[in-house]
Amino acid sequence: MDQQEQVFEQDFKKEARPGGPFxxxxxxxxxxxxxxxxxxxxxxxxxxxxxxxxxxxxxxxxxxxxxxxxxxxxxxxxxxxxxxxxxxxxxxxxxxxxxxxxxxxxxxxxxxxxxxxxxxxxxxxxxxxxxxxxxxxxxxxxxxxxxxxxxxxxxxxxxxxxxxxxxxxxxxxxxxxxxxxxxFAVNARFFHIQGTGDMLVDTVGMGTLFLPDVQYHFHGMDPNWVVNHAYHMASYLLDNDNPIQDGDTIDGMKDGKMNRAIQWECRYEEALVQPVREVIDVCMGPYASGNRGQGEEV
Structure with a gap:
């Protein structure tokens, strides 16, 4: 995945409609x-x-x-x-x-x-x-x-x-x-947050199935690893009809691999990047941006 240097303005006029036509x-x-x-x-x-x-x-x-x-x-x-x-x-x-x-x-x-x-x-x-x-x-x-x-x-x-x-x-x-x-039908997107060292990965496409997309606001980790985690998360939500509750934790990553010893907390929040929709925001511990991280890097 090549990192893009283009600058985009937010546009929250278009709201994603859960369960809309495929x-x-x-x-x-x-x-x-x-x-x-x-x-x-x-x-x-x-x-x-x-x-x-x-x-x-x-x-x-x-x-x-x-x-x-x-x-x-x-x-x-x-x-x-x-x-x-x-x-x-x-x-x-x-x-x-x-x-x-x-x-x-x-x-x-x-x-x-x-x-x-x-x-x-x-x-x-x-x-x-x-x-x-x-x-x-x-x-x-x-x-x-x-x-x-x-x-x-x-x-x-x-x-x-x-x-x-x-x-x-x-x-x-x-x-x-x-x-x-x-x-084929779910996209893991990648963005740099302008003026910071922060990055954002999110998915779009899960709403068609009345399932939430996922979102990661982070720094200090290879974004390709986070994209892979996002796709794994999307597959888990589909395979299990989204069992995630607000405050639940999921397996995090170390060296690009899923690791049960590392737990990342999930919260339901509004998406940071268009379209407007509710997402599962994954707090990546010490890699989380927005003053959400806890603990030391592993």
């Missing part, structure tokens, strides 16, 4: 045709189990994922997976702040944004009633179906997290099924 933008150099209904049903069924196609025309397609059932007041309903027809895409709409955190695509980012002028948007609906694990699995299976259905896709942008992946990174991945959501 939205992917598939990017293309040339206009992409919607696959025929039979082809789409075949691929979607193989990836997600039985589906019902309730919409397929020049404007897009919609499928009910029948293996999943969201629980609402009026009963259980299958979530819907929606795919739009091809539309224009403008990479210039992404600002420097957004681009600075696209760690998985730094070398290809500008080329992708310059060459890709078309997009297909895909999202889930009526999925809020699924458990976090179920929704994560469904959305990642949906992603796998999409990149198979659209062989000309150049990259995928995950809107909730701001992650951009070249298509080869998705098609060639060896990520275990249960780890895909955190890998």
């Amino acid at each position: 939205l992917m933008q598939l990017l293309f150099r040339e206009p992409a045709q919607l696959p025929d209904k039979e082809r789409m049903c075949s691929v979607m069924t193989r990836r997600l189990g039985p589906v019902e196609c309730f919409w397929h025309d020049e404007k897009g397609a919609g499928f009910a994922a029948q293996n999943y059932h969201s629980q609402f007041k009026d009963g259980a309903v299958p979530p819907q997976l929606m795919i739009t027809s091809c539309s224009s895409f403008c990479g210039a709409d992404f600002d420097a702040f957004q681009k600075s955190q696209m760690w998985d695509c730094m070398e290809d980012r500008d080329r992708i944004f310059a060459e890709c002028q078309y997009q297909v948007i895909a999202t889930d609906l009526l999925a809020a009633g699924l458990s976090a694990k179920e929704r994560a699995q469904m959305d990642m299976d949906f992603m796998e179906a999409l990149v198979e259905l659209y062989p000309a896709c150049e990259a995928v942008y995950f809107q909730a997290s701001g992650k951009l992946f070249p298509i080869a990174r998705i098609r060639g991945h060896q990520i275990p099924s249960e780890a895909r959501f955190v890998y």
Whole structure:
């Protein structure tokens, strides 16, 4: 991870909405045709189990994922997976702040944004009633179906997290099924705090599953270690449906590795960096900034 020297102003106008739609933008150099209904049903069924196609025309397609059932007041309903027809895409709409955190695509980012002028948007609906694990699995299976259905896709942008992946990174991945959501759809960001030696690492993307993001305000530790800890923490929250209570402790790090002998305290706080949302703030003991640390360095 290269440290960025750009200076950004805070903008807390946009508030993250927990449980909002999971939205992917598939990017293309040339206009992409919607696959025929039979082809789409075949691929979607193989990836997600039985589906019902309730919409397929020049404007897009919609499928009910029948293996999943969201629980609402009026009963259980299958979530819907929606795919739009091809539309224009403008990479210039992404600002420097957004681009600075696209760690998985730094070398290809500008080329992708310059060459890709078309997009297909895909999202889930009526999925809020699924458990976090179920929704994560469904959305990642949906992603796998999409990149198979659209062989000309150049990259995928995950809107909730701001992650951009070249298509080869998705098609060639060896990520275990249960780890895909955190890998593809959760972003661990890194910032220097201007005028100080402090750093900040946080995640974005967990709110889609009604789970909290995590945040670290610190100094004196390799930020790559902290990013790894953030991803481990995000996976733990997803795997265990967030058992963390205010004031609980978690395993800290020593020499870049998790260490049970070191305990870091967790507090629910407002995020220090946009978007506005509640996060689990991890106090890193002697490495914590903001006069929160205790004890001696280990």
